[in-house]
Amino acid sequence: MSDEGTDHPPGVHTALGHLVADAREHAASGETAAMLDALDVLGDVCRTELREGSLRDRLLFGCSRVEYHADADPEVAVEYLRAMGRLLE
Structure with a gap:
């Protein structure tokens, strides 16, 4: 985790x-x-609670890729979500 992990309100990392x-x-x-509903909430929290930077950008990019693969290739969507989870560990 980068230093960005400490620059948001308490509990945001856990919520994400x-x-x-x-x-x-x-x-x-x-x-x-x-x-997709959970992904919408995730994107909203990223945009409103995280400062601009690498973590926010990577999570929002992941959201866009998950949405893109949701119907056509759900296994890829799951792998993107797994990688996003590792960003937050």
């Missing part, structure tokens, strides 16, 4: 981790609509 895990569970279960 939970949102990523929730989206990954939905994606793995084939629940695309629920996964």
Whole structure:
């Protein structure tokens, strides 16, 4: 984790981790609509709670890739979400 991890309100990192895990569970279960809902919330939290920088950019990029692969290749979406989760560990 970079120094960006300390420049946000308390609990944001934990909340982001939970949102990523929730989206990954939905994606793995084939629940695309629920996964996209969780992804929307994740993107909103990233945009409003994280300062501009590498972590925010990488998470938002991951959100865009997950959305792109959600229907056509859910396994790829799950792998993007797994990588996003590692960013937050």
